[in-house]
Amino acid sequence: MAQTVAHKGNHAADHDHGHHDPNDLKVVGFWFFLISDVILFSVLFSTFIVLRNNTAGGPDGKELFELPGVIWETFILLTSSFTSGLATLAMNRGKKSQLIGWLVVTAILGAAFVGLEVNEFVKMVNEGAGFSRSAFLSSFFTLVGTHGLHVSVGLCWMIGLMIQLGRRGITETTKGKVTLISLYWHFLDVIWIFLLTIVYLMGVM
Amino acid sequence: MAQPNTHGHESHESHGSVKSYVIGFVLSIVLTIIPLVIVMNDLMARTATFVVIMIAAVLQLLVQLFFFMHLRETEKPRWNVMGLVLGIIILVTVVGGSIWIMEVNKIGY
Incomplete structure (x- = not known):
């Protein structure tokens, strides 16, 4: 009995030393969500790669993709990944207005990205290259659209979080949430880099 | 981690700094420009282009994981x-x- 108590006592001390923050557990959980998202995207990427030449006599990537727009999207998303990092830095220094400011910049860049992508999709559909035109286009819209949907959901989350930060300030809860959204945002940037490489760059090669 | 100011050095390591974010950002910009320039100007043969742009994408992944997502610091x-x-x-x-x-x-x- 005494041994168990002593053991427990040691254990508690160990835990204290390793500062067990409930937010740390949430971060690990969120990583596992991101990994499940990697698996989702791996299926969509496979589908696209397998079907990319099945254009059914319709337009292919070389005819459809306009690189200037895609390059803008890329640099906008890269910059927003950087600014979301700056937001977490401001948070760690306890600067609330700076934190919200960087989140606003990140959200505006994210909205610009979604706007450009929607614009690109609308153009393609108007040119007769819609979702149902060919297997290539079905897989293209599913893959790129799923990423765009992720960014849009992230935007809604970010706006909600900015409102909460405005009301409650930087607390343990909001701190955890900012950490998670910035992880999510960096993750979406990584997915986009592979979209750029595999869909667009290899499409126009 | 709860009080970043009490352990200046530790918090510096566990949350990254402006410097590490700027380095990560510059690296990711460079790693994006290289494949764009190669593909848009047709600088290389097909297979070589494929290999180079995939390597650039994987490096970019590592930059994001280590400089932005702090993979090593958990x-x-x-x-x-x-x-x-x-x-x-x-x-x-x-x-x-x-x-x-x-x-x-x-x-x-």
Whole structure:
């Protein structure tokens, strides 16, 4: 009995030393969500790669993709990944207005990205290259659209979080949430880099 | 971690600094420009271009993981790293397996 108590006592001390923050557990959980998202995207990427030449006599990537727009999207998303990092830095220094400011910049860049992508999709559909035109286009819209949907959901989350930060300030809860959204945002940037490489760059090669 | 100011050095390591974010940002910009320039100006043969732009994308992934997502700075045991390894194994299996089997199908026609 005494041994168990002593053991427990040691254990508690160990835990204290390793500062067990409930937010740390949430971060690990969120990583596992991101990994499940990697698996989702791996299926969509496979589908696209397998079907990319099945254009059914319709337009292919070389005819459809306009690189200037895609390059803008890329640099906008890269910059927003950087600014979301700056937001977490401001948070760690306890600067609330700076934190919200960087989140606003990140959200505006994210909205610009979604706007450009929607614009690109609308153009393609108007040119007769819609979702149902060919297997290539079905897989293209599913893959790129799923990423765009992720960014849009992230935007809604970010706006909600900015409102909460405005009301409650930087607390343990909001701190955890900012950490998670910035992880999510960096993750979406990584997915986009592979979209750029595999869909667009290899499409126009 | 709860009080970043009390352990200046530690918090510096566990949350990254402006410097590490700027380095990460510059690296990711460079790693984006290289494949763009190569593809838009047709600088290389098809296979070489493919290899170079894939390497650039993977390096970009590593930059984001280490400079922005602080992969190395989580507490041990690093469940996120183990999960990520599993995720990458599944990814390689699904993508590689799909390409492989569909290429064999094409030959079958």
